[in-house]
Amino acid sequence: MSTGSGWDSMVRVVFLHPDLGIGGAERLVVDAAVALRSRGCSVKIWTAHYDPQHCFSETLSSDLPVECVGDWLPTSVFGYFHALCAYIRMIYVTLYLVLSGEEFDVVFCDQNVLFYCHFPDQLLTQRRSALKRFYRGPIDWFEELTTGMADRILVNSQFTAGVFKQTFPKLADVHTDVLYPSLNSSAFDVEVEDLGGLLPAGRSIVFLSINRYERKKNLPLALKALAALKGRLSVGEWERVHLVMAGGYDERVVENVEHHEELRSLVSSLGLEDHVIFLRSFSDKQKLSLLHNCTCVLYTPSNEHFGIVPVEAMYSRCPVIAVNSGGPLESVAHGETGFLCEPTPEHFSEAMQQFVTDPKLKQRMGNAGRERVQQRFSLQAFTEQLYCHISSLTQ
Structure with a gap:
């Protein structure tokens, strides 16, 4: 068991997120991390991009450490292939985490293992051309395959639960629990x-x-x-x-x-x-x-x-x-x-x-x-x- 990072004997949770900016998905990740931290879990966030000048204030605290690796990797190729680049960046972060020697009990990913479905990735982009459909085909297939490998799947609303089952027909029988995002009222x-x-x-x-x-x-x-x-x-x-x-x-x-x-x-x-x-x-x-x-x-x-x-x-x-x-x-x-x-x-x-x-x-x-x-x-x-x-x- 690695102790060099300061993680304690409590439940150790690592969050993986591609870009820790200030969007709704990032707000969800930060709130979840703060929530688990308040229950005594040891929490850390790994991401491919993090800018202290463009982030939620909670991530500036030493109680919520953020590890940023792979920011040098491109986010697109001449304005295209955003999804492929995002997957490559996340794979890089994951490999870096594994090779770092840090140990953890649960991986929390919203993009297993706990999978929190903010929204199916394949619905966040349109397929207006045959080339785009050809390019996205393997990525969509891989998304459904890996999502089905999660130990537990949560969704952020009843609406997303319905979309999840429509988007992933092979996972129609997989149970999903609704966990509404919260508000850190403090x-x-x-x-x-x-x-x-x-x-x-x-x-x-x-x-x-x-x-x-x-x-x-x-x-x-x-x-x-x-x-x-x-x-x-x-x-x-x-x-x-x-x-x-x-x-x-x-x-x-x-x-x-x-x-x-x-x-x-x-x-x-x-x-x-x-x-x-x-x-x-x-x-x-x-x-x-x-x-x-x-x-x-x-x-x-x-x-x-x-x-x-x-x-x-x-x-x-x-x-x-x-x-x-x-x-x-x-x-x-x-x-x-x-x-x-x-x-x-x-x-x-x-x-x-x-x-x-x-x-x-x-x-x-x-x-x-x-x-x-x-x-x-x-x-x-x-x-x-x-x-x-x-x-x-x-x-």
Whole structure:
């Protein structure tokens, strides 16, 4: 047994993740690691990319060590073969871990052994050409094969459970347990700063979009909904409205750069320049400030496997307007903690208008949202369930 790394006699858990950035999958990994650490497990994260300037604050603690290897490996080849490069990077990390001599009881991977299915990898990319289908064929086959080798499979929502069985027909009889992602509420129960002059004076109705600058997140919906809202309001009401487009942004990712520019062009074409502000790669403090000071969160992706942003918003007593599909169907209570809408500017703007005309709506829905998160998505419930799964694998 190796002791050079400082791992103790408790259950030793290693997390493998390809890119420890600030997306939803990374939030899930960090929360799971923090949860197991709180139960006395010895935890370490291994990844192919980690930037201390672009990460969740918990990973900066010595209590949650992060080992980064293989960052020199390419993430694509001339803008192509992203999946193949990701697999190669993860294989490299895995081999490096094995050869390091460190011992562990459970491997936690969301990409066995405990497999936490954030979403099937093969559904995260489209196959528009025969060449792409040919290229992805072996990778998809390998994903299903290796997933079936896991000792236990968890999914992050009932929606993902259904998608899992549809995507992997050979694993249709494999049992999957639903483990909802949780919220590390201690990170939200801190003193929150105001927006510090971020918005023009008089903008008392602030809508907030939080998502990575990726086309699949359907961020134009928020902008088009804002334009539709303008037509529903009087001049005086409109002057109180502002939209903050906050998103994860990585200059290494071409799509982030391109889509940010596409969104800015859309704002200009819609004549919304004075009512929209973009924030890229904001800090945790800025995020808390935005959630506590905004009126409502606009969550625009369709068929999102879970989506932690609505949960974060509700805990911050901020209502959510989300698309009526995927994970939000299980997190957002329609008419109580927010609204579930068809993904059209008309439906979103109709829900947004209610927050302009009813000043007390935010408080009512906000309080209900906090209570819902505490009941269904608490870190304590997540920790106990995850620890039970981990413990059973070591017996």
